[in-house]
Amino acid sequence: MADDRLTIAGREFKSRLWVGTGKYKDFVETKKAIEASGADVVTVAVRRVNITDRSKENLLDYIDPKKYTILPNTAGCYTVEDAVRYSRLARAAGVSDLVKLEVIGDEKTLFPDTAGLIEAAKILIKEGFIVLPYTNDDPIVAKKLVDIGCPAVMPLAAPIGSGLGIRNPYNLRIILETVKVPIIVDAGVGTASDAALAMEYGADAVLMNTAIAGAKDPIMMAEAMRYAVDAGRLAYRAGRIPRKLYATASSPIEGML
Amino acid sequence: MHIQVNGEQRTLATGITVAGLLKDLDIRPDRVAVELNLNILDRSEFDGRSLQEGDRIEIISFIGGGAWRRA
Numbered sequence: 001m002a003d004d005r006l007t008i009a010g011r012e013f014k015s016r017l018w019v020g021t022g023k024y025k026d027f028v029e030t031k032k033a034i035e036a037s038g039a040d041v042v043t044v045a046v047r048r049v050n051i052t053d054r055s056k057e058n059l060l061d062y063i064d065p066k067k068y069t070i071l072p073n074t075a076g077c078y079t080v081e082d083a084v085r086y087s088r089l090a091r092a093a094g095v096s097d098l099v100k101l102e103v104i105g106d107e108k109t110l111f112p113d114t115a116g117l118i119e120a121a122k123i124l125i126k127e128g129f130i131v132l133p134y135t136n137d138d139p140i141v142a143k144k145l146v147d148i149g150c151p152a153v154m155p156l157a158a159p160i161g162s163g164l165g166i167r168n169p170y171n172l173r174i175i176l177e178t179v180k181v182p183i184i185v186d187a188g189v190g191t192a193s194d195a196a197l198a199m200e201y202g203a204d205a206v207l208m209n210t211a212i213a214g215a216k217d218p219i220m221m222a223e224a225m226r227y228a229v230d231a232g233r234l235a236y237r238a239g240r241i242p243r244k245l246y247a248t249a250s251s252p253i254e255g256m257l
Numbered sequence: 258m259h260i261q262v263n264g265e266q267r268t269l270a271t272g273i274t275v276a277g278l279l280k281d282l283d284i285r286p287d288r289v290a291v292e293l294n295l296n297i298l299d300r301s302e303f304d305g306r307s308l309q310e311g312d313r314i315e316i317i318s319f320i321g322g323g324a325w326r327r328a
Contacts (some may be wrong), residue, residue, distance in 0.1 A: 020322065021321035021322060022321045023321070024321060030321060043322070044320065044321065045319065045320050045321070046317055047317060047318070047319075047320045048264070048315065048317055049282075049284055049289060049316045051263050051284075052265070058285075058288055059319055059320055060288060070319065072319060073322065076322075085292075088297055089290045089292060089315075090319075091290075092291075092297045092298075093288070093290035093317060093319065
C-alpha cells in the first residue's frame with residue numbers, strides 16, 4: 001500500500017495503525033508487538049524519571065526514535081494547565097512539535113473534557129505545536145478542533161481500554177463526512193473486526209493500545225490488527241456493494257437445463 | 258543545600274549545576290526534559306544553570322502509555 005500514504009501536517013506515514021506503549025509485560029514484548037503491528041507512529045506518556053531506582057531501562061532504548069515517530073500524549077491530565085505543561089515538557093524532551101492532546105474529564109469513563117481540550121489546543125497551536133486531539137465522537141467538537149487549526153482529529157470509538165468497539169458508528173460517519181482532515185479513531189477498539197470496521201467507514205487510521213497489549217498473545221494480536229487495518233482500508237477504497245434486502249443471483253440463468 | 262527533585266527532598270552540594278545533578282543521578286540529558294521552578298530549561302542551559310536552596314526541579318521522560326489512568 002505504498003501508494004496510499006497518510007499525510008498529516010506535511011508528515012507522511014506508512015502505516016494506518018498507530019499504537020500505544022502501555023500495559024505490556026516488559027519492553028521486549030512492547031518492541032515485538034510494535035514490530036508485528038507494522039506501526040510507524042508510537043504514542044508514549046510523559047512522566048517523572050524514577051530517580052530512586054536508576055536500574056530501570058528506558059523505553060527509548062527499545063523504540064528507536066529514528067525509526068518511529070514518537071507521539072507524546074498528555075494521558076492522565078485532567079486540566080488545561082496540566083495538559084499544556086505536559087505538552088511543553090514533551091516537546092523539550094523530544095524532537096518534534098507533535099502532541100496527542102488529551103484533557104480527561106472523568107476518571108471512570110476517561111471521556112475527554114472537550115471544552116478543556118479546545119482551550120488547551122488553542123494555546124498549544126499558538127505555540128507552534130502540531131496538536132492531534134483525542135476527542136469524543138462529537139461532529140461539532142471535531143469541526144471546532146479543525147477550525148482552530150488541528151491538522152487531524154482523533155475521536156474515540158468507545159471508552160479507553162473498554163474494548164467495546166465503535167459505539168456510535170453514525171456519529172463517526174458524520175464526522176468522516178463533515179470534517180476534511182484525517183480522522184484517526186482512537187481508543188475503544190476490542191478486536192480486529194472493530195479496527196477493520198473503522199477503516200471501512202473511511203477512517204484514515206486507528207490508534208490502539210489495550211486491544212493489543214491486553215490480548216492473551218499481544219504479538220499475534222498486533223499482527224491481526226495490522227491485517228485488519230490494511231483489509232479495512234482496501235475495502236474502503238475498493239467500495240463496498242450496497243446492502244439489499246433480497247438475493248441477487250451470482251450465476252446466470254442461461255444454459256440451465 | 259536542600260532541593261526538591263521529582264517531589265523528593267534531596268541534599269545536594271552547593272552550586273551543583275543541572276548537568277551535574279543529571280550526571281549524579283545517572284540520567285542521560287538527551288532523553289529528558291527539565292523544569293526548574295515551573296520553567297522549562299533548554300538543554301543548552303543544563304551546563305551553566307546552578308541550583309539554589311529551595312529549588313524545585315522536575316526531570317521527566319517518556320514512558321509506556323497509550324492513554325492511561327492516573328497512577
